[in-house]
Amino acid sequence: MTKREFLKxxxxxxxxxxxxxxxxxxxxxxxxxxxxxxxxxxxxLNMFIPTTDYNIYxxxxxxxxxxxxALQLEVNNGKLDLSTNPYEVxxxxxxxxxxxxxxxxxxxxxxxxALMPELANLINNKNVAVVLNMGNLIExxxxxxxxxxxxxxxxFLFAHNHQTKLMMNGEASKLDYTGWAGRVYDKLKGINDNSxxxxxxxxxxxxxxxxxxxxxxxxxxxxxxxxxxIDDNLYNDYYKLTSNNPFKNIYKQMKQxxxxxEGILSDDWDNNSPIWGIKNAYGDELxxxxxxxxxxxxxSVNLDDRLLIQLKAVAKWAYIGKNKGLKRQIFFVEHSGYDxxxxxxxxxxxxxxxxxxxxxxxxxxxxxxxxxxxxxxxxVSEFSRxxxxxxxxxxxxxxxxxxxxxxxxNGGQYGKTPNLAxxxxxxxxxxxxxxxxxxxxxxxxxxxxxxxxxxxxxxxLLPELSNFKNKDLGFMA
Numbered sequence: 029m030t031k032r033e034f035l036k037x038x039x040x041x042x043x044x045x046x047x048x049x050x051x052x053x054x055x056x057x058x059x060x061x062x063x064x065x066x067x068x069x070x071x072x073l074n075m076f077i078p079t080t081d082y083n084i085y086x087x088x089x090x091x092x093x094x095x096x097x098a099l100q101l102e103v104n105n106g107k108l109d110l111s112t113n114p115y116e117v118x119x120x121x122x123x124x125x126x127x128x129x130x131x132x133x134x135x136x137x138x139x140x141x142a143l144m145p146e147l148a149n150l151i152n153n154k155n156v157a158v159v160l161n162m163g164n165l166i167e168x169x170x171x172x173x174x175x176x177x178x179x180x181x182x183x184f185l186f187a188h189n190h191q192t193k194l195m196m197n198g199e200a201s202k203l204d205y206t207g208w209a210g211r212v213y214d215k216l217k218g219i220n221d222n223s224x225x226x227x228x229x230x231x232x233x234x235x236x237x238x239x240x241x242x243x244x245x246x247x248x249x250x251x252x253x254x255x256x257x258i259d260d261n262l263y264n265d266y267y268k269l270t271s272n273n274p275f276k277n278i279y280k281q282m283k284q285x286x287x288x289x290e291g292i293l294s295d296d297w298d299n300n301s302p303i304w305g306i307k308n309a310y311g312d313e314l315x316x317x318x319x320x321x322x323x324x325x326x327x328s329v330n331l332d333d334r335l336l337i338q339l340k341a342v343a344k345w346a347y348i349g350k351n352k353g354l355k356r357q358i359f360f361v362e363h364s365g366y367d368x369x370x371x372x373x374x375x376x377x378x379x380x381x382x383x384x385x386x387x388x389x390x391x392x393x394x395x396x397x398x399x400x401x402x403x404x405x406x407x408v409s410e411f412s413r414x415x416x417x418x419x420x421x422x423x424x425x426x427x428x429x430x431x432x433x434x435x436x437x438n439g440g441q442y443g444k445t446p447n448l449a450x451x452x453x454x455x456x457x458x459x460x461x462x463x464x465x466x467x468x469x470x471x472x473x474x475x476x477x478x479x480x481x482x483x484x485x486x487x488x489l490l491p492e493l494s495n496f497k498n499k500d501l502g503f504m505a
Contacts, residue, residue: 067364072428097129126377146388154439157503163464167495210240232362252293315340400435415460427464
């Protein structure tokens with residue numbers, strides 16, 4: 029048994045033994061947070077294109093700039109219409125799809141890549157907020173203060189593993205720390221009346237963001253069943269065996285608990301899941317890749333449904349959770365491959381299209397279930413990419429733009445637009461590494477306030493929050 033398998037087994041056998049600290053004892057509402065992690069460092073400048081500073085962007089991104097062409101979304105009776113594929117035209121290839129243009133938004137300094145009409149439509153409908161120039165940041169800091177060691181930099185800046193951990197810590201100065209969502213669960217232990225579901229569920233792998241005192245579930249997004257019994261009698265005989273090895277005995281007990289729990293999860297998955305009565309913008313069933321959703325006329329760029337599958341599972345588990353009387357849940361999904369040092373035209377175009385399809389169908393599912401005001405999804409990544417390209421891709425950088433989606437979101441643009449010019453006061457080292465003006469701590473605080481946490485609890489769970497004057501960015505109702 030590998031370490032990962034053991035950790036999964038441990039998390040599936042999540043114990044509910046400690047006494048509750050229930051901040052919502054008198055509350056009957058349900059709220060869920062969905063963390064969408066873009067692994068590798070997303071190039072947010074080609075996802076959200078700077079339109080007010082487009083000339084600067086164009087100069088420093090000569091090889092990868094999105095064309096300065098505003099496109100129109102096809103909306104009929106308030107619904108996005110993509111029944112004819114806007115990307116599949118004669119002789120079009122993935123490069124032309126990626127660089128084709130963008131969708132503009134009223135009173136925004138950014139526009140959305142043409143590969144993301146679903147996300148652009150949600151922005152126009154005020155269901156998405158975009159937060160500019162955010163990242164791991166210990167306290168508000170200028171270029172002068174950082175370069176002269178007056179203010180501290182996050183440790184191992186620009187390193188994937190360290191910056192990922194800091195982002196998941198919710199504290200940009202400590203690598204040896206628990207995950208912020210895990211600490212929230214510790215604080216709210218008992219919030220779901222000791223349900224076997226607990227509060228935190230990963231539809232990807234084990235994740236540091238949930239690591240704390242209490243366990244969490246790691247579920248296969250296609251099915252909650254992780255272990256197969258070929259013959260129940262054989263397993264029962266195995267379980268009756270005794271051993272002098274205490275680890276083997278503990279392992280057997282945990283595995284038995286996992287089998288028992290698996291039966292409950294499978295029953296809910298099979299019998300208590302939602303049935304969606306709505307189609308996506310292509311007229312297809314939700315969470316299925318459209319037949320004509322390739323990025324090129326010859327189908328050379330095939331999309332992956334991994335994010336769709338995870339978000340479908342989240343929608344199902346959120347529906348089950350609400351109908352079982354749970355009050356709070358946090359879900360984690362992962363969409364990786366964003367480390368685009370090279371081959372960005374192919375790699376990033378594919379990822380952006382998958383991302384937009386995923387969040388578009390997810391919001392439609394929430395609406396169909398009447399849960400759009402109950403669930404808030406937001407993206408995170410360890411860092412953004414350099415504002416200047418390296419010819420075929422972009423390099424590790426710092427601040428970037430992120431989005432928050434849900435019916436409880438105050439749609440709009442938040443944060444400060446950075447100066448993109450190489451060597452500007454917003455560029456740390458003349459390489460297009462933008463210094464964040466908003467921290468992940470503020471981002472999480474705003475979302476967790478909507479989740480129901482008061483300022484004293486937020487200061488306890490997010491120790492660096494006291495470094496920032498603005499503790500609520502305003503994008504949640």
